[in-house]
Amino acid sequence: MAWRRRPEAGVGVRGALALLALAVCAPGARGRAFEWYSAVVSTEYVDPYTNRTVWSVSESGRFGDSSPKEGAQGLVGVPRAADRDPEGCAPDTRFLVPAPGGRGAAPWVALVARGGCTFKDKVLVAARRNASAVVLYNEESHGNLTVPMSHAGTGNIVVIMVSYPKGREIMDLVQKGIAVKMTIGVGTRHVQEFISGQSVVFVAIAFITMMIISLAWLIFYYIQRFLYTGSQFGSQSHRKEAKKIIGQLPLHTVKHGEKGEVEDVQEMPAPESTPGSVLAANLSITLQEEDRSEGNNLPSSSTSESALQCDAGFKEDAGEDTALLEMGRSDLEHGRPVS
Template sequence: MRRPAAAPGSWLRPRSQWLPLLVLVLSLLRPAAGARVEWFTAFVSTAYLDPDSNVTVTANSESGRYGDSSPKGSVQGVIGIPKNARDQLGCDANTEYFIPRSGEPWIALAARGNCTFKEKILNAAKKMAIAVVIYNFLGTGNTTVTMNHIGTRNVVAIMIGSTTGLEILELVRRGIPVIMSITVGSRHVEEWMSSQSVVFVIIAFITMMIISLAWLIFYYIQRFLYAGSPFSSQNKKNKNNRKETKKAIDKLQLHTVRHGDREIDLDIEGCAVCIEVYRSRDVVRILPCKHVFHRVCIDPWLLEHHTCPMCKLDVIKALGFMMDTCENVEVVIPESVPDNIPGGNANVSLQDGAEASMLPDSPTFESLQHDDRLTEEDEAVALIEANLENQINSDSSSCPIGCPDSR
């Protein structure tokens, strides 16, 4: 059974099941460089004795931020600043610090910039500082950022705003000891994505858009070319030819085989397609060449080949239907003949419910025989008729009175 050839580019037709695959591809393109940033604030408390009023001034605010590699612990000590007033950055490894109260635990205070956070922290730790406080750039107010200083060991490091840092720096320069206490504040979590990740997402999105656009252009070009190709016209031609073939087959005569049938010439070997002997109630089709076959056998054959299996007569053209016999048609197997057809019914039934024409009532039905049939075939037919008469006589003798077949 042959099927029509698939159209070129049919595999390119859009399908709804491709959408989950596209979503999966896009999900795999999500950057792995995105990260969750966790940081902690620091409560910064300061206290100093005002020399003018002899009053202790204190301040306490959650204005500091721990560095990412800093231990989240509490420390307390006196503030120390670099001795060189022109260099408050603490980037020099030999930086000396001014500590108003020597001998006490002290915390280094340095400005941001000119070197890494790690260098500032390690330089102060070499001078025995228990903690390092770095204030932000000038003009940034009290804003802070998370410092990156991997490798500073167990030195507590925080950042404070430039405003607070400059106030403390001025007090220490005047020689006023400032006691600072640092304690852990609240925890914060931020989702962020690096610039490299953003670039990766943009490139991946543009690439997917280009691939999708190229696929659509290629698909519609294939569709446009196929619309004017011989495949399209051939499919339409095959469909029309199949309809004409079915109409031609419907015009062929049908007949129901009965016991003692003398109306048609039944070949000795039976149906040439299925190689089965004709039985009572079998529905057969009579071709223009007078050859007889089972309807369920010859109909698919004619749809496929258009010719008689015995004499190769083009049945479709013989009925007056002109078409291309080289077509590729889809074979449709007709429904099998029901078994409840009455044995004595001599009416001829047509396919698709059409009424059948009656075969002429002739004892020998000579009009259905070929004029050029050989003598051997005549003898074979006579032998079949004799066998059928004997079978009928034997059935009639064995049937009781009132039997429908009794003569």
């Protein structure tokens, strides 16, 4: 019997994984790429208590989405009513710009808090006051983090965001009348990819398809394995049945010199034919005695006596058989039935 090759379960799993990888790497699986630039913020001021210049620089800012990615500098100015309105949302907001030695300074950089109005409104209020750049500091709940800013329609004014601790530090200095010079530089370019909603659906469908294919292959694999194991068990059962039948067959020994055919062998009913089974007919195993030449090597006294007894018995049996045959032949010649 030719056995079919059993399927490999790993084939279905590998195919499903390839399908999922194709879905993820497909052009439609990825959404638009979003890029943003960090800003290098440098501050410089003179400490009135020690009369020493304090200078710091860090890449802690983030450029707005619609801001030109270029540098800017100037003295920092804050809303005059910063205690009551640090956001600078009012259209008539005026800014306090401390200058060293009381001299007027231009250009200048507006520093305002996040909240109260949109990013665009804040930028336009400062731009009307001829600010060269606008710096927003984040809310206190965000800690040292910065977030993306959308402010389309604000022109070519530079807009960045800094963290809440950095913004409050500069705000406190300016409110005390300390002139703070800020320099803004372009930092590192960051690229961040987003997956669109359609891509998520596509990947989900691919994943579900992978699971269905894997499950189908596993079911098919174990069914074939069960059938294969059952066929092997059936073959062993048939062999055991055949051995049992052969063991029940009668054994008849034919001695040397014995005539006639064996007619008293018990016939066994043949079992029903089943696939893979072995049918056995009545078997007769004949064991012949060794050659007379070998028998002659036995002791002469016992051998002679046995030979005489067997010869006498054989003659008597042969005579009876000859008489029966003669009687049967005469009956057939006279047309009588044979008894």
